Amino acid sequence: MQYPLSGVYGILIAGWSSNSKYAFLGALRSAAQMVSYEVSIGLILINILLMNGSLQIKHIVDYQEHIWFIFPFLHLFPLFMISALAETNRPPFDLPEAEGELVARL
């Protein structure tokens, strides 16, 4: 979970160091979006923790030897996938840097 958080710092520093108000505002919006969706990713992760009792990668994978978690957690996967899209600032969640629609210029 630390990896996405480091992305927030990267976005903020990129917006700030560009020395442009628009880019900085865009960076703030991107950071706000990433932080918002990290909450739901964290909660989804707790479901996995509850299921197998560990957050070690090897334990999580070993636990899925007989059935993958996609089947019991079918309701959580869309949530995770959409949150991951927002986390990576990929379309359709790339509004803070939508170059054709805004002047964010990030």
Place this chain on the structure above:
Amino acid sequence: MPGYNVEYSSAGFALFFIGEYTHIIFMSVFAVILFFGGWQPPNTALERLLIFLSTPSIVYIFDFIFHLEYYIRNYPLIRYFWYWLLLSPYWSLLITFLKIDLILGLTDTLNWNSEKLCFPLMDPKNTNSLMDTIFSLEILPEFVYQVFPLLWFETLLGVALFWFFIFFVQFKFYWFVIRCLAFCFISYILCLKLSDVTLYFFYTYPITKDTYIFNILSDIFIQFIVFFESFIPFLWVAPQKFYMLLSNISFVESFTFINANTIFIIKVNLMIWLFLLARAALPRFRYDQLMRLGWKVFLPLSLFFTLFTATLIFILDAFPPIK
């Protein structure tokens, strides 16, 4: 992401690009580990069906059929139909065989036990640390190798570093030297054609007549050296290995025969495809819609599901063992 080029120079812009795609790969790996069994082979019939339907070859074949139909219908409107016809079967079909051949070749080169279905670094019983280190290095370029045909030239800068590991690990020294020389040659062509670098892979873009033939030739050169194993006749090696696989077990079961790295990479490839499909298919949301979705829909939903899971485990008295 394209907006970064307004504020940053080429090197900084390239770093942002690499960062974005690294992020995508990371989230895909994360999703595969959490939901798709990581490097576990598909054990149940449902899982095997899921993997079978999502293998690159199947996706590429559908992609090829779709584009063929599209281009035939719009033949009068497409200026470079024959150029497309030359390249698209390669992108659609042959690259899949090459990727599988490369992975099998790596397993042969390092004498990897293909029945060992565990991610090398994660296996506590594995004592061969040197080979694990090499394989861990090999995993990185493999990811990029899978991503490359999807993201086209965008990842070229990032890929260049990782190719070094592929060459160094997979081939004998003289092949490595030949390939390095070939790459120098290709880099030279790239520098010459830097002004119209987008034409390399987006061959449907309008191209001026004088650079048209040169584009085709340099494109084929690059693709042969990068993907076709240059001078090695992989085309008859890959079917032979497939035959060896298919002679003993069925096609679907052969996925369990391939080692854990391959399984993991195939799954990650599927996830990256989902990212790309979402980009292609969905329109942008407004910012207030994004925030509302995050805080007022996703947060309560995920909280409810967490409580639901906890309650279910409590009722069924099915607490997981403490490890």
